[in-house]
Amino acid sequence: MTAVLRTEDLCKRFGGIVVSDSVNLTIDRGEILGLIGPNGAGKTSLFNLISGVLRPDSGSIYLNGEAIDAAALYRRARLGIARTWQNMLLFRTMTVLENLLIAPRSYPGESILRVAFARAAVREAERHARDRAMTTLARMGLEQTASEMVVDLPFGQQKLIGLARTLMNDGPVLLLDEPMAGVEGAAYETMQRVVREEAEAGRAVCVVEHNVSFIRDLCSRAVFMANGKILQDGTVAELIASSALTELYFGV
Amino acid sequence: MEYLATIGVLIAIYVILSSSYDLIIGYGGLSTVAHPIFFAIGAYTAGLLAIHSSLPAPLNVILGGMAAMVASVLLAASALRVSGDYLLIASLGFQLGLLQLIKNLDFTGGPGGLTAIPGTVTGAARTPFFLVVSGLLAVATVLGIRAIVTGPYGRAITAMRDEELAFTALGRDATSMKIVIFAIGCGIAGTAGGVYAYYFQYISPDQFEVLQSAAILTMVVLGGMGTTFGPVVGAILLLAIPRAITFLNLPPSIMAPTQGIIFTVLVLLFLFLRPAGIVGLSRKTL
Numbered sequence: 001m002t003a004v005l006r007t008e009d010l011c012k013r014f015g016g017i018v019v020s021d022s023v024n025l026t027i028d029r030g031e032i033l034g035l036i037g038p039n040g041a042g043k044t045s046l047f048n049l050i051s052g053v054l055r056p057d058s059g060s061i062y063l064n065g066e067a068i069d070a071a072a073l074y075r076r077a078r079l080g081i082a083r084t085w086q087n088m089l090l091f092r093t094m095t096v097l098e099n100l101l102i103a104p105r106s107y108p109g110e111s112i113l114r115v116a117f118a119r120a121a122v123r124e125a126e127r128h129a130r131d132r133a134m135t136t137l138a139r140m141g142l143e144q145t146a147s148e149m150v151v152d153l154p155f156g157q158q159k160l161i162g163l164a165r166t167l168m169n170d171g172p173v174l175l176l177d178e179p180m181a182g183v184e185g186a187a188y189e190t191m192q193r194v195v196r197e198e199a200e201a202g203r204a205v206c207v208v209e210h211n212v213s214f215i216r217d218l219c220s221r222a223v224f225m226a227n228g229k230i231l232q233d234g235t236v237a238e239l240i241a242s243s244a245l246t247e248l249y250f251g252v
Numbered sequence: 253m254e255y256l257a258t259i260g261v262l263i264a265i266y267v268i269l270s271s272s273y274d275l276i277i278g279y280g281g282l283s284t285v286a287h288p289i290f291f292a293i294g295a296y297t298a299g300l301l302a303i304h305s306s307l308p309a310p311l312n313v314i315l316g317g318m319a320a321m322v323a324s325v326l327l328a329a330s331a332l333r334v335s336g337d338y339l340l341i342a343s344l345g346f347q348l349g350l351l352q353l354i355k356n357l358d359f360t361g362g363p364g365g366l367t368a369i370p371g372t373v374t375g376a377a378r379t380p381f382f383l384v385v386s387g388l389l390a391v392a393t394v395l396g397i398r399a400i401v402t403g404p405y406g407r408a409i410t411a412m413r414d415e416e417l418a419f420t421a422l423g424r425d426a427t428s429m430k431i432v433i434f435a436i437g438c439g440i441a442g443t444a445g446g447v448y449a450y451y452f453q454y455i456s457p458d459q460f461e462v463l464q465s466a467a468i469l470t471m472v473v474l475g476g477m478g479t480t481f482g483p484v485v486g487a488i489l490l491l492a493i494p495r496a497i498t499f500l501n502l503p504p505s506i507m508a509p510t511q512g513i514i515f516t517v518l519v520l521l522f523l524f525l526r527p528a529g530i531v532g533l534s535r536k537t538l
Contacts, residue, residue, distance in 0.1 A: 077423035089418035109404025
């Protein structure tokens with residue numbers, strides 16, 4: 001089986017700090033890959049390299065077998081690499097629904113020429129996007145928040161909105177940066193269920209997470225990173241059983 | 253009446269300038285001080301075409317707007333490639349440099365400016381004609397900008413201003429969007445310049461100094477930045493109220509400073525009473 005996403009000898013350093021040291025990573029279709037490691041291990045930097053926020057010093061990234069190294073951040077999103085952010089980066093002056101409507105991969109209403117000359121097509125796309133946004137919100141039980149300002153919601157719901165917004169991009173790759181940080185209760189259950197559903201629908205999912213039980217429940221495979229290096233790649237049970245890694249990570 | 257109509261034309265032109273400036277800085281979140289020079293590019297292009305060619309006046313005005321738009325794309329595309337902050341510096345350089353060039357070239361009339369621009373419409377109907385044309389252009393500008401900033405396109409602009417990184421990572425090309433907004437705003441300013449040249453039949457470099465952007469910015473801020481009708485209210489107030497005292501028949505030596513004082517007092521007053529602008533709502537004071 002060819003990996004949906006593959007990195008090849010990905011290297012990146014900032015001065016003396018190596019954030020990515022020959023990282024070779026694959027994520028398969030329908031898989032939820034856990035990415036764990038101590039703070040500063042280079043997990044988020046790896047997401048930044050894959051999504052195009054950062055440019056690697058060397059190495060390549062392949063999406064469905066094709067190199068995407070030349071593609072800018074926004075183009076990679078259009079190719080279907082969707083990601084969330086540790087601090088969510090929601091559009092703060094907008095409603096929940098508006099946040100989601102910014103996220104589909106193509107959107108004719110955001111071309112000034114189409115707005116001027118193809119109003120019917122824009123209206124149609126708008127209606128379609130609204131339907132999808134409401135369906136996505138309904139999956140999380142948040143449809144009643146659609147017209148609320150996103151900053152007025154409790155933190156856990158904001159995290160879910162961050163995920164919902166990313167899900168409007170229906171591409172093959174989903175990168176989740178600490179989706180569970182600060183999330184508890186009902187939102188926790190919802191997050192877990194939706195991530196699992198996305199993988200079952202065939203997406204390649206990668207999760208950076210410190211919540212080990214979340215990783216254990218969801219991931220069949222996990223990768224342990226430290227100092228920009230992948231130290232171990234295996235089942236979650238294997239990683240947890242490895243005393244050397246536990247020491248590095250938990251300091252015990 | 254003639255005097256009032258001239259103020260009317262001036263107000264219409266400044267409504268166009270402040271609204272288009274608001275599109276760029278208020279809605280687009282882009283920093284620029286070059287609005288006067290794009291106004292000048294439109295004015296000089298239309299003026300020179302009026303003098304040297306036999307093209308119809310409306311076409312010359314449109315060409316003036318297009319010249320400003322092309323220049324703005326060149327400026328924004330090169331500056332925004334570096335970063336958003338760079339646009340402010342680049343716009344300042346462009347404003348000062350090009351105006352210096354206009355002052356020193358022969359065919360632009362140098363510091364003396366361009367005189368004897370053909371009037372196109374003559375006789376008693378002239379001023380009313382220009383009042384109607386500039387008024388219609390102002391209305392079209394305000395409604396056109398409103399159409400841009402509401403609906404899906406406006407939503408994207410807001411998202412870009414809120415959180416550019418997330419916006420880009422959702423597949424949106426923020427740089428192109430900024431260039432488009434900048435080009436539309438500057439193109440509108442250039443079109444206003446064309447009308448200005450035809451109406452006054454005389455343009456000189458000192459009408460397009462960098463300080464003009466401060467005046468236009470004041471209109472935008474006073475009326476309400478990032479609102480559709482704020483710049484309209486700002487332009488009307490700041491042009492009409494200081495000029496209202498000209499009916500008091502004061503000697504010029506008192507008149508000019510008094511107008512300046514009224515302008516300043518208005519600005520200070522509203523900045524204290526309505527910090528979000530006259531039209532700006534309390535939602536801005538989150």
